[in-house]
Amino acid sequence: MADSPEKRGWIGRIWNAIWTPTVVFSTGFLVLAGFLAGILFWGGFHWTLELTNTEEFCTSCHTMETNLGEYRETIHYNNHSGVRAICSDCHVPHEWNHKIKAKIMAVKDIYHELAGTISTPEKYEEHRLSMASAVWKKMKASDSRECRNCHNFDYMDFTIQETRAASEHQRAIDENMTCIDCHQGIAHSLPPGYLEEYQSVTEKLAGKDTESSHQQVASDSEEIRSFLTTRAD
Amino acid sequence: MLEFLGTLGANIISLPGILGLALGMMTRRLWLGALMGGLVGVFETLIFAHGNFAGIGAVDLMISVVVGLCAGTVGSAIRIKGATV
Numbered sequence: 001m002a003d004s005p006e007k008r009g010w011i012g013r014i015w016n017a018i019w020t021p022t023v024v025f026s027t028g029f030l031v032l033a034g035f036l037a038g039i040l041f042w043g044g045f046h047w048t049l050e051l052t053n054t055e056e057f058c059t060s061c062h063t064m065e066t067n068l069g070e071y072r073e074t075i076h077y078n079n080h081s082g083v084r085a086i087c088s089d090c091h092v093p094h095e096w097n098h099k100i101k102a103k104i105m106a107v108k109d110i111y112h113e114l115a116g117t118i119s120t121p122e123k124y125e126e127h128r129l130s131m132a133s134a135v136w137k138k139m140k141a142s143d144s145r146e147c148r149n150c151h152n153f154d155y156m157d158f159t160i161q162e163t164r165a166a167s168e169h170q171r172a173i174d175e176n177m178t179c180i181d182c183h184q185g186i187a188h189s190l191p192p193g194y195l196e197e198y199q200s201v202t203e204k205l206a207g208k209d210t211e212s213s214h215q216q217v218a219s220d221s222e223e224i225r226s227f228l229t230t231r232a233d
Numbered sequence: 234m235l236e237f238l239g240t241l242g243a244n245i246i247s248l249p250g251i252l253g254l255a256l257g258m259m260t261r262r263l264w265l266g267a268l269m270g271g272l273v274g275v276f277e278t279l280i281f282a283h284g285n286f287a288g289i290g291a292v293d294l295m296i297s298v299v300v301g302l303c304a305g306t307v308g309s310a311i312r313i314k315g316a317t318v
Binding site: 099 | 246
């Protein structure tokens with residue numbers, strides 16, 4: 001038996017109000033009000049999401065100081081043209097579904113910040129390989145989707161690249177390689193044993209096809225990073 | 234687990250969740266609402282794989298379809314409960 005309106009609690013009264021047809025507003029008013037409210041809520045949500053993409057937001061945590069320092073030494077931070085790639089350009093996908101997934105998964109970063117998982121340089125170094133490995137796995141699986149937001153083989157002019165870069169990029173196209181196969185340490189320092197770890201990542205993703213994955217791991221990431229950093233100066 | 238939660242959340246506030254709910258609200262038939270939501274789930278996964286069937290992950294597709302089915306059903310339930318037409 002249903003309770004009388006007087007006996008209902010506040011949740012019951014709200015529930016009842018939601019499902020009772022309105023008599024004070026016209027359909028047009030409700031449609032317009034709902035439309036405007038939708039724009040405000042969606043715009044606000046999207047705007048807030050974009051605020052979490054700023055470099056200031058990403059580096060506001062104490063534990064991000066180490067990788068910020070490393071990134072500041074790279075061509076993505078400082079270069080002759082002044083075009084920069086900030087944290088979110090490499091770590092947050094542009095497409096909505098992938099972006100939301102990345103944002104939800106990034107909640108773990110707050111937990112680890114609070115738990116102090118990488119709060120000291122020693123702890124940071126201890127976790128560097130596993131953190132790098134997680135990013136490589138994502139990049140390899142997505143065919144370096146975030147790199148390709150700016151870089152595209154189709155528009156690379158190999159004639160104005162260094163001979164070695166041009167030949168390696170041509171090889172990458174021919175062998176269906178992806179950016180992260182060679183550029184693992186492009187923005188952050190590489191931990192010891194990175195090559196073996198990257199090989200393991202590619203093998204896991206490739207499943208049984210371990211032979212082809214062996215061919216798709218470049219062994220000179222450190223050299224590439226050093227070259228690009230020098231060129232940026 | 235985190236991967237699963239991320240995919241689930243992304244689908245809820247993406248096409249399967251929002252469009253699925255909206256399409257569900259267009260009918261009083263629960264099965265039809267669920268069907269339309271599920272189709273949006275398939276459609277969305279295909280869009281984000283750039284139309285490449287080989288690029289679709291089975292788990293991603295499954296989560297997307299389930300979210301679409303649920304959203305479509307909830308949409309139809311809202312129509313039943315909240316409208317007289």
